[in-house]
Amino acid sequence: MKKLFFIPLMALFVACESSPKDASEIDLEDFKHRISYALGADMGTNFTNVPEEIFSMLNKKELENGFYEYLTKKDLKSIECRGILEEALSSPSGIDTSKYDMKRISHCYGSIFGEMLRNSLTSKDAMGEINPDVARIGFASSLTKTDTLIPIEERQQMIMNFNNDLNNFAGEEFMRKMSKKHKHDVKEEGYILIENEEGGETPIDLSGEYNIVYTMTNISGDTIISTLKDPKLSDAENAQIVNVDDIVFPEAWKLAAKHMKVGAEYTIYTSNELAYGEEGLKAPNSPNYVIQPFAAVTIYSKVLSQGERFGEIKAKGKQVIEQAKKRPNTIVDPSGFILTTLEEGKGPQVKEGADVQAHYILSNSNGEVIENSYMASSQNNQPAPSFSLNGVVKGWQLGIPKMKEGGRYKLVLPYDLAYGEQGNQSIQPYETLTFEIEVIKSGAAGTLVKPRQQQEQPQFSEEQMRQLQEQLQNQQ
Incomplete structure (x- = not known):
């Protein structure tokens, strides 16, 4: 520590x-x-x-x-x-x-x-x-x-220490005041749980996911994280689907869940130890803090409903798939993908395992665009991307060989043909994906995509190996 x-x-x-x-x-x-x-x-x-x-x-x-x-x-x-x-x-x-x-x-x-x-x-x-x-x-x-x-390095360290101490002192004082004010709501672990509005009898299930209205503030009342789009909107319109693994839920919320009911509204006050501790919380890919180290926080929480984890995204995926099946010029492959021809290609059909150059627009089950190669190529003054069918998701390996050069298609992939139960950095687990694809050209493997050069392994002589072993033994 x-x-x-x-x-x-x-x-x-x-x-x-x-x-x-x-x-x-x-x-x-x-x-x-x-x-x-x-x-x-x-x-x-x-x-x-x-x-x-x-x-x-x-x-x-x-x-x-x-x-x-x-x-x-x-x-x-x-x-x-x-x-x-x-x-x-x-x-x-x-x-x-x-x-x-x-x-x-x-x-x-x-x-x-x-x-x-x-x-x-x-x-x-x-x-x-x-x-x-x-x-x-x-x-x-x-x-x-x-x-x-x-000296600048000493100055920066001094300021960081100073701010950490202030956060710690201010948080402790804040919790003392709240504990005195709400002495009957202090839980044994140290957080404070206040029921502002009664709900039903269903307890919060930490193994599920929640349609939740959620706001976290610092001790000054400034909003740090919130699902609220507009205070004038209803709870249902301001809610979002999340599960307990989401970073927005600190330990205090998870501990408080055993006392909370679906439909009820709560306020939780917690010290940094049950929030984000001495590390704080940084914004993704940024040195900037969302929540400062040693900061106490306040959480306002109302679970409107709960269900199976990833149940909402699975349900949306099924809706996308059923709607895609109804489009004209559509085939439903036994593997599960749905392919719609938007514009018939005049060139040859793509072969399995081929290299392909194509533009694409990728959307999730909410219809949100995640990637757009047209835009990326334009901004970077680059041609359409090329890829090997041997190095893409299963749904592309199966679906793109159904396409012809010069054609435009819509390819819908259920999660098991896309990024599966894990997802990736920009795609949630169990996400159904829709690709609008324009096939520009294709060719045999290695014609459009250069194979990665394998790194040469260093070769050691017997004498060098003996010297390395001696060095290792001397370090033990």
Whole structure:
């Protein structure tokens, strides 16, 4: 388990409250000064992403003034400034100063980052833990690239530790307040479960899947994850189908399920230990956090109905298949795929195991487009993709040899001829797939797709093998 870097509490209470005028007066031995400088400098580094031709036009003093003003005045909101920046920065030729001068634009630009830092600290009740004047110096130093007081790696680690500690402290305080307020609803595992609206008598089955209305918020009440499309819509319209393996369900929800009923509405308060712990939750393929490490969360949950896991997607798949069978110019293969001829090809029929060049549009059982090779080829200025029938899903291996070059077809594959019970990164388990395919050309194996070159295995002499074995023995 990672060791937390806890903020020295005495330092927070007795930290020097002096206001340095420049970097030379900052006391880096003082924790409050050190973290304040680091936070300000970190905010200033956002401008390293601004193109130099634009950054050079900005008034650095007004960037600093805007940052400080919106950091220190909680009644200020940057809504007006965001509108000003949108107008000023919308020109492709640079900053448009026809309506607002550079001083105003720069002040607004700085205000965005001052408000961002203030909101972050306020949400954790931590504004008192920093010295705004020192943060201002850090911000200004970063803008002028004179930020040399704290090495960047040390600064980043310090800020991460600081935020983790704040999350931890704020979460603990939040749970103390909620436990005191709802003392009869605290469960032995530590989470709090409140029934807001009664439901039926059917218990939640963790082995099934749920048609659920679900919202998760942080301790400030900001929505993190939600099924809600529009608060004006009904529960049924806002619900989604998920099962307990979905990442949206932390351990607290799974523990609470033994007390919950279908149709009832609940609120769950949980500490980070039963939520996403010290790792937090990152967005897919991104370094950004959806849920911060050590964060407590609140969950609002209402299971409208439940059933067999993947039952909904199987049912939708059967509907897609039955509808496909009714189309004209359609064959139903004994293996299970359905092939509709949209436009008869004039070329030769594709042979089994052949190489094929084709465009395709892939849709799931909800009719959502998952892949579109026309669009991908256009964006990347590439020809239609080529593939070997020996390296594709079973349904393509069986269905494409029924097609002719130059033709357009619709191929519907039940899950057992597609990606099966496991699915893949973009396709759910048990998903029925629909492909609209345009066959451009085909050829014998190896004519359109080059076989992958097998990596040559390194060859060792007897002497080299003996030396390797000796090295391994010496390491033991």
